[in-house]
Amino acid sequence: MRSFGLLGPLDVVLDGCRVHVPAGKRRVVLAALLLRPGQVVGVDELAELAGGSRHALQTTVGRLREALPGLVHTKPGGYLLDVRPDEVDIHLFDRLAPRAALELWRGRPFADIGSDALERDHVPALTEKYLTALEARIEADLAAGEHDRLVPELRSLTRQHPARERLWAQLVVALHRCDRQTEALQAYDDIRRRLAEELGLDPGRDLQEAHRQVLTADNRPKSRNDLPGDIADFAGRAEDLDEILAAVPSGCVAITAIDGMAGIGKTTLAVRAAHRLAGRFPDAQLFVDLHSHTDGVEPRTPADALLTLLTALGVPAEDIPDDLDARAARWRAEMAHRRALVVLDNAGSAAQVRPLLPGTGLVLVTSRRRLVDLDAAHTVSLDVLSEEDALALLASIVRRDGEDCREVVRLCGYLPLAVRIVGARWRTRPAWSARDLVRRLTEQRLTELTAGERSVAGAFALSYRQLTAEQQRLFRRLGLHTGEDFDAHLAAAIVGSTRAEAERLLDELLDVHLVQQKENGRYRFHDLLAEHAKASVEPGERDEAITRILDFYLRGAEDSARKIAPGRPKFHSAVTSELVDPPVFASPVEALAWQGAERSNLKAAVYLAAYEGHYRHAWQLPSHLAHYLWLSGSGRERVEVQSVALAAAHALGDLKARAEALRGLGSAYMDDGNPKAEEHLREAIDLTRQIGDLRGEASAMGLLGMIARERRDYDRSMEHFERGLVLMRQADAPTGVANALHNIGINHAELGRTEQALSYMREAAAIVEERGDVRELAVTLHNIAHVHVDSFEDDECLACMRLSLAAYRECGDKRGEALALADFARWRYEMGHLAVAGEQAREVARLCREYTNLPDDEAVLAAMNDVRDHVGQMTLYVALSLDALTGGRPAESIGYLRRFQRLGKVRRWWSDERVFQQFAAAYLELGDRETALRYAQQAVEAAERGHQPRTLAFARQTLARAKAPAPPA
Numbered sequence: 001m002r003s004f005g006l007l008g009p010l011d012v013v014l015d016g017c018r019v020h021v022p023a024g025k026r027r028v029v030l031a032a033l034l035l036r037p038g039q040v041v042g043v044d045e046l047a048e049l050a051g052g053s054r055h056a057l058q059t060t061v062g063r064l065r066e067a068l069p070g071l072v073h074t075k076p077g078g079y080l081l082d083v084r085p086d087e088v089d090i091h092l093f094d095r096l097a098p099r100a101a102l103e104l105w106r107g108r109p110f111a112d113i114g115s116d117a118l119e120r121d122h123v124p125a126l127t128e129k130y131l132t133a134l135e136a137r138i139e140a141d142l143a144a145g146e147h148d149r150l151v152p153e154l155r156s157l158t159r160q161h162p163a164r165e166r167l168w169a170q171l172v173v174a175l176h177r178c179d180r181q182t183e184a185l186q187a188y189d190d191i192r193r194r195l196a197e198e199l200g201l202d203p204g205r206d207l208q209e210a211h212r213q214v215l216t217a218d219n220r221p222k223s224r225n226d227l228p229g230d231i232a233d234f235a236g237r238a239e240d241l242d243e244i245l246a247a248v249p250s251g252c253v254a255i256t257a258i259d260g261m262a263g264i265g266k267t268t269l270a271v272r273a274a275h276r277l278a279g280r281f282p283d284a285q286l287f288v289d290l291h292s293h294t295d296g297v298e299p300r301t302p303a304d305a306l307l308t309l310l311t312a313l314g315v316p317a318e319d320i321p322d323d324l325d326a327r328a329a330r331w332r333a334e335m336a337h338r339r340a341l342v343v344l345d346n347a348g349s350a351a352q353v354r355p356l357l358p359g360t361g362l363v364l365v366t367s368r369r370r371l372v373d374l375d376a377a378h379t380v381s382l383d384v385l386s387e388e389d390a391l392a393l394l395a396s397i398v399r400r401d402g403e404d405c406r407e408v409v410r411l412c413g414y415l416p417l418a419v420r421i422v423g424a425r426w427r428t429r430p431a432w433s434a435r436d437l438v439r440r441l442t443e444q445r446l447t448e449l450t451a452g453e454r455s456v457a458g459a460f461a462l463s464y465r466q467l468t469a470e471q472q473r474l475f476r477r478l479g480l481h482t483g484e485d486f487d488a489h490l491a492a493a494i495v496g497s498t499r500a501e502a503e504r505l506l507d508e509l510l511d512v513h514l515v516q517q518k519e520n521g522r523y524r525f526h527d528l529l530a531e532h533a534k535a536s537v538e539p540g541e542r543d544e545a546i547t548r549i550l551d552f553y554l555r556g557a558e559d560s561a562r563k564i565a566p567g568r569p570k571f572h573s574a575v576t577s578e579l580v581d582p583p584v585f586a587s588p589v590e591a592l593a594w595q596g597a598e599r600s601n602l603k604a605a606v607y608l609a610a611y612e613g614h615y616r617h618a619w620q621l622p623s624h625l626a627h628y629l630w631l632s633g634s635g636r637e638r639v640e641v642q643s644v645a646l647a648a649a650h651a652l653g654d655l656k657a658r659a660e661a662l663r664g665l666g667s668a669y670m671d672d673g674n675p676k677a678e679e680h681l682r683e684a685i686d687l688t689r690q691i692g693d694l695r696g697e698a699s700a701m702g703l704l705g706m707i708a709r710e711r712r713d714y715d716r717s718m719e720h721f722e723r724g725l726v727l728m729r730q731a732d733a734p735t736g737v738a739n740a741l742h743n744i745g746i747n748h749a750e751l752g753r754t755e756q757a758l759s760y761m762r763e764a765a766a767i768v769e770e771r772g773d774v775r776e777l778a779v780t781l782h783n784i785a786h787v788h789v790d791s792f793e794d795d796e797c798l799a800c801m802r803l804s805l806a807a808y809r810e811c812g813d814k815r816g817e818a819l820a821l822a823d824f825a826r827w828r829y830e831m832g833h834l835a836v837a838g839e840q841a842r843e844v845a846r847l848c849r850e851y852t853n854l855p856d857d858e859a860v861l862a863a864m865n866d867v868r869d870h871v872g873q874m875t876l877y878v879a880l881s882l883d884a885l886t887g888g889r890p891a892e893s894i895g896y897l898r899r900f901q902r903l904g905k906v907r908r909w910w911s912d913e914r915v916f917q918q919f920a921a922a923y924l925e926l927g928d929r930e931t932a933l934r935y936a937q938q939a940v941e942a943a944e945r946g947h948q949p950r951t952l953a954f955a956r957q958t959l960a961r962a963k964a965p966a967p968p969a
Contacts, residue, residue: 008106033081098136140245147177169206233396236389260382261513262459263417266366284340292348302355384414397423404434411441479533483601485524493552553605557624563591567735574616589812618648633869638668659687698727738767752947778807814851838886844879890925913942
């Protein structure tokens with residue numbers, strides 16, 4: 001856990017421990033960086049704030065880095081603090097509800113920073129935000145009837161801020177509600193005189209309204225309260241409730257529209273808010289159910305609702321006009337002098353609500369539909385409960401707790417209606433354990449979520465019946481989609497429409513809360529709605545819909561894979577349906593982005609195809625996903641989907657499919673370090689020979705060559721690669737030819753044959769460049785640079801590496817770029833460019849965070865371990881170790897190297913000599929010359945065995961340093 005506090009004395013917490021930053025320039029620089037987290041702050045600006053030169057600033061930053069390891073980064077033109085805005089109280093304050101925000105305030109901001117400039121530029125604005133939040137919290141407390149408790153606080157606040165009108169208005173209201181009218185009028189008179197004498201101003205609207213409430217207190221009409229009772233087992237919704245209570249101005253009609261899916265708790269929240277606000281609207285609290293979503297009941301017309309409302313206010317039936325406009329006018333007239341609130345529950349549209357709006361007071365509207373066309377509405381869209389709130393709701397209904405209850409509320413989808421039904425059933429069945437309930441919910445969830453007349457399925461069914469025929473068709477067919485989310489392209493494919501038509505339908509479903517949208521363009525179902533949609537599928541449309549889903553993902557996988565790897569082999573597609581508007585990929589970057597966005601859906605489609613007996617889809621999808629999953633380092637997923645592909649190919653009895661699936665699984669096993677790889681590849685070769693598939697045989701041969709190379713069996717490896725080269729030429733497969741040439745070149749390089757290595761690799765580069773395969777060109781240039789660095793040809797190495805990195809960026813392969821840049825950083829280090837090496841090592845870590853979309857290095861390493869991306873883990877360990885070594889943190893560097901070594905036992909990737917050499921350098925920095933000498937000797941021995949002249953020379957230099965007498969202390 002990390003947090004940084006400026007709203008009071010400086011407070012820094014890293015990994016749950018409070019960190020002391022000494023007073024002086026370090027605190028000033030830290031505060032300036034915290035004001036712009038994740039952004040570059042200029043050197044001159046920081047130097048001026050710290051009151052010193054650029055050189056002094058470097059010293060200050062260096063000391064700050066000691067206190068905050070790994071967080072302060074040097075960037076062109078300045079420095080950057082690698083923290084998120086939500087980790088800094090000053091930025092988090094703006095994102096929280098008033099009550100939660102005020103808890104962050106610990107005193108005067110920048111209290112112990114020691115910077116007049118920072119206090120001058122930021123404290124006034126922060127104080128204004130604080131007071132605004134404080135006033136909003138007091139408003140909510142007044143609405144909750146806590147006026148007695150507020151009077152002392154408001155007395156103190158008006159003394160501290162004597163010109164703050166809203167605080168005075170709140171004091172007047174609080175005194176009035178305590179029946180202290182004389183004091184309320186005196187408080188109003190005090191602020192009125194102060195405003196007139198000191199500022200020449202009259203009281204503002206809030207003060208005038210508070211004064212009017214006091215003066216008219218004895219002239220109120222008889223109060224009317226039609227609200228349903230507030231429930232005792234209300235749980236959660238604290239922020240939503242605060243938002244509603246704080247959004248109530250004075251002197252005009254205030255409209256808050258609460259929307260959400262069926263069963264989300266809209267009415268419960270509206271009633272709770274109305275009870276909390278009753279004290280502010282003492283003349284009437286009215287409730288009308290508009291029945292727009294009540295099974296078996298016709299929605300109420302506005303005229304009928306107005307009749308009910310006017311009758312509730314005591315208007316005789318004979319005095320109520322028949323005409324809708326006249327009836328609405330009478331309603332507004334009756335409400336004009338009342339402080340009243342109205343709850344309009346279960347609304348179907350803005351048109352149903354508009355005639356019911358009074359000219360003053362508060363209106364709370366609930367609806368399953370987003371009332372986007374209801375003017376001046378403050379909207380609160382409800383989501384499901386948090387896990388903790390759902391558990392609290394369950395516990396308030398039935399006295400049960402424990403870890404199994406978490407699974408119960410998860411199976412309820414955290415939907416309040418579902419939790420209430422489960423709680424009610426469980427309360428009347430005390431013999432059931434939580435595990436019993438989990439089993440029942442797992443087996444037949446919607447059936448179990450029924451109690452008496454209440455059922456989740458019934459609530460959903462009503463929403464479904466109110467859809468148009470085309471909306472219903474899309475809704476139920478989407479229920480057959482087994483992935484996490486979907487876009488308009490899939491929706492178009494599933495109903496055979498254009499993307500624009502599907503997007504319109506999705507937005508309509510979104511407005512009635514039958515789909516959700518977590519990010520722009522991506523839609524998803526609530527778990528229970530997905531089950532309901534699937535259960536609504538009509539006879540005869542299921543097979544067609546599933547085929548359309550599978551065709552969509554297979555077509556997208558084919559087209560994107562062709563962009564990512566242009567030279568990949570082709571086979572007859574299993575796609576049979578016509579896709580009106582499939583996604584189009586203009587570049588490898590777009591293709592990679594699509595497979596990344598659809599990754600979980602593509603995997604789900606593989607399993608759906610296998611389960612439904614669409615075996616051709618089931619083996620072809622993994623084949624088209626293989627390259628992306630390899631690029632992203634997803635070793636675990638590759639093994640999983642290729643295993644499904646092999647089972648599907650066996651079920652088909654198709655030798656071509658079996659050979660392809662065996663080769664794919666063998667490749668996945670090879671990258672995962674599984675010894676079964678060779679067995680699968682040899683079986684694939686046997687099958688390709690039976691059916692005369694030269695390219696398939698050559699591809700499997702190449703993979704056997706890579707396995708032999710990892711064992712350092714170069715003779716066997718070369719034999720496989722050269723046989724593969726012959727077959728690829730016979731098959732007229734240029735990309736395959738280039739791949740074989742490239743691998744032969746790598747073998748020559750590892751054997752120290754520089755000229756042969758460059759010859760083969762350059763021929764491979766020419767082929768892939770001609771065919772526009774940018775990603776393969778990047779890899780080939782990377783390895784050519786490797787040959788140059790070992791030949792002490794630094795200029796050629798740097799030139800090739802820059803071209804390689806540019807090619808990785810062009811094709812959007814961030815992981816490949818990170819792997820290459822890790823090598824580049826290491827070579828820079830061996831060339832003596834220590835600062836550049838450190839910068840590049842930090843860039844490797846940044847790229848790893850970016851392509852995994854995770855916030856910190858440890859999270860990235862954990863995720864890589866989870867998907868079995870051992871190469872990615874090794875890359876990041878090397879980079880972090882090198883960053884620490886060049887940054888003067890040798891102990892940290894050693895820690896990363898040890899973690900790297902443990903992974904090195906899984907798979908040989910980075911040469912031993914470089915690891916030993918880096919150990920030696922780190923121990924030298926620590927002053928442990930004996931250990932450094934041992935590692936330096938190991939580095940020299942390994943470099944001699946591995947034909948690595950550059951690394952050998954560097955290792956010998958380190959060995960000489962380790963043998964040299966220690967400098968005098």
